[in-house]
Amino acid sequence: MAFAGTPVTIQQSYAGKVNFLTVASSFRTSPDLFWPYATALPVPNSGCLVQAPGVPSSADLSLAVVDPAAPAVTGLPVGATVVAAHLYWAGSYTPLAQSATTTQATPDANVTFDGVPVSADRIFTESYSGGYYNWFGGYKDVTSIVAAKGNGIYTLNDLSVNTDATHCASSAVLSAWSLVVIYNDPAPTAPTRVINLFDGFTYYRSTQIILNPYNFVVPAAPINGKLAFVTWEGDVYNSGTFVFAENFAIKHPLGVWNNLSDVNNPLGNQFNSVSNDVNPASSTAYGVDSDVFDISPYLVAGDTTVSTAYSSGSDLVILAAEIFSTTNTPVANLSISKTHGADFNLGQPDSYSINVTNNGPDISAVTETITVTDTIPAGLTYNSVTGTGWACTFVTPTLTCTTSTALAVGATLPTITVNVTPTIAAVPSVTNTATVASTMFDHILTNNTSSDITVVRQPEVTVLKSAAGPSGPSDVMTYTVQVFNTGPTLITNVVNTDVLSNYTQFGLDCDGTGISVTFNDGAPVSGLSMGTPIYSSTVPPVLTPFVPTPTGGGITGCTNITGGFDAAIKAIQIPMIGTMNPGTNYSLQYKVQVK
The missing domain is CATH 2.60.40 (Immunoglobulin-like)
Known part of the structure; x- marks a missing residue:
């Protein structure tokens, strides 16, 4: 699938004793120069140079910083298991109709990751100056590759980008990649965390992008949060203030903006092709910023959202991903399924079965209330309901069932059986939808609804x-x-x-x-x-x-x-x-x- 100018939105969420690492690398061999905003004078147009075809770009996961508050600890801990691995890559391209000398006329959806050819699950594009400048991004789930290898040096190869005058004359050549790894923390004292992965592909220049990361509940203690981002096309020599300064900031809902910076990412030059997510920081991954910050001081117990701001003046930067992690209150990922047996027959009583399962990572305790709601659609006549341990009421057209039964991880509550009779309005089919909700935090809501399309047969x-x-x-x-x-x-x-x-x-x-x-x-x-x-x-x-x-x-x-x-x-x-x-x-x- 291809997406143009895609806003950054939530894509995945993980909960439990989990943590994450990021690394990045580039095929460019030197930084960009963009006149007249350059603050130094490297070799003119040197940022056009990329590694020769067939020469891979590499990044070492064992150098990835685990905790930005204590950057000396790096890499996957001993005993850690990889839960997910997300590969991002980006490059410049110019359509052939725009430039006869283009070296890449279309987005490159096929690369080689650590020796394995992969094709993008999603492709993004972005353009600037009326479509004169074009860039692309790719995403691939590479969990199986990283889970099998663990720590070590990873390579990317076969990324084709445009290096002709369209991008080179403006020092806008892009050729880089990043890896985000989610893993189970083996430490016995590891707290419950929620990690939310947001991604997209959208530029900012002389403006800012404000995100409102959500889908978490900060506990009373411990409060420990970190945030990482991946951006493309940031240049160390092009950080001039133009309407906006080049900074990254975070704000509590009731607080003020706080710029996050360090020795590698100074105020006014945040997106400078220096990545602090590894130790020592990487300063040669030109065209990519993969940075991680400790955000614990900006979180308060009970928080369910904060705000982040990405701003840039003269430098054009493309935001690709934001990874937000915080310790969290207990989490129960509930899922619901609504099923029936054979096709329904017009006028004949029949039934649906509703099941609720706890996918973890924590037990749903008796102090929590689980609620199932089933809105009986037109065409079905509600008759009755049964379900051990469930308290159910029906107020046309809504059936509501609640329980405070303890539900272990991997366990399923007693089945709710809803008895109905189809009428002529249900012919030839009817869709019945049920939802589940809980007073306990649930980080994945996409499995909280189940719709059952039911064929209703009528006599001939x-x-x-x-x-x-x-x-x-x-x-x-x-x-x-x-x-x-x-x-x-x-x-x-x-x-x-x-x-x-x-x-x-x-x-x-x-x-x-x-x-x-x-x-x-x-x-x-x-x-x-x-x-x-x-x-x-x-x-x-x-x-x-x-x-x-x-x-x-x-x-x-x-x-x-x-x-x-x-x-x-x-x-x-x-x-x-x-x-x-x-x-x-x-x-x-x-x-x-x-x-």
Whole structure:
């Protein structure tokens, strides 16, 4: 997937006894010069030079700073296991239509990481000056590669970028990469942390970008936070103030802005191609800043957000990632699943199953309340609910169930069974959605909702009507109505309605006293029996109590001597008793006399 000018947003969140490391490197062999804002004079246009094709760029994860407050400790601790590894790379490109001499006309989505060819999961692009300058970024999940290797020197190769005059004349050539590694901290005293990874690809020059990192709750103690960022195209010799100074700052919601800097990243020249995330700091990874800071002094118990500001004056900088880590209150990542069995049948009671699981890293205690909400959609009639340990209430259309049952990591609460009956509004399918929430902090909300698309089948009914006998004036005819259930489902509430011709009159009791309609079941049996016929004297039928009156008995064709025909009957309705099985049929017969 490709994204242009992408704002930095949250992509991943990790919780538990976790920590992170970052490293970065570049293919450029010297810093950029951008006249007239340069504060020193290196070799003109020297920033255009990149390593020869086939020569890898390297970074040593064992030098990565674990704690910026104590930078002497570096690399993955002994016994640490890698949870995730995120690879970012970036470069300059110029479309062929813009420059015939371009050395890279499109974003490079394919590189070689530590000897393994990889293709980007996501590609970003950004442009400046009306599209004259263009840069690209790539992202790849490389967890399997880093988890297998651990500490050591990692390399990137085969990154193609544009170095022709389009970028070179303005010292805007970019060719660099960064690695973010999340790992489980093996220390017995390691606290619970939440690490949130935000990324995107957006530039700032003569302006600032303000982020509001969130998705955490700072505990009362211990309070320990660190923040790292990855930016591209920052130049040590181009840090002039132009509307904004070149700084990075953090602010508590109730506090003031605090610039974060150090000897390697001085005030006014923050994005200077010097990365302090390794010890010793890297000053030769030209075009990338991968810096980490201790933010503990700026966090307060109960905080759920802070603000960060990236500002630059004359230097154009591209923000790629921000990694925010803090100790956190206990965390329970709850997930919910809503399922059903076979397809639903119209008019037949059925049920959904709702399950809630704790994916950790902490136990959900009895002091916490877990709430499941199920909004019953139109087309489903709520019948009842069951679930051991759940307290449930239903206020149309919302079912709410709560529990304070302790839930261990990896455990699932007792199933909630929601009983419903589908109506015609649910045909051909209906979507039922349930959500789960907790009073305990949950760092991943994408699995707190589950939607179940349910197919609702309706019966397929075929009706055939035929006539037998002569059809002249005063002749008696026999009508046969055959009903077939050819569908996959049962049929309930079967009612047969027949509007008679104006040229006939209905035969009453023609097949015996009280027998005006004869029911014949099919094979296999339908499962139905016939109810009492209802008669209407109007069309359309108004099925109100109506007492039919025969016109006389003993008419030829009416077997029962007391039977007769009633011209006032315009329609008949025959209700059926029971449920009609699929794949069955039945027939109804009655007599009429032609007028």
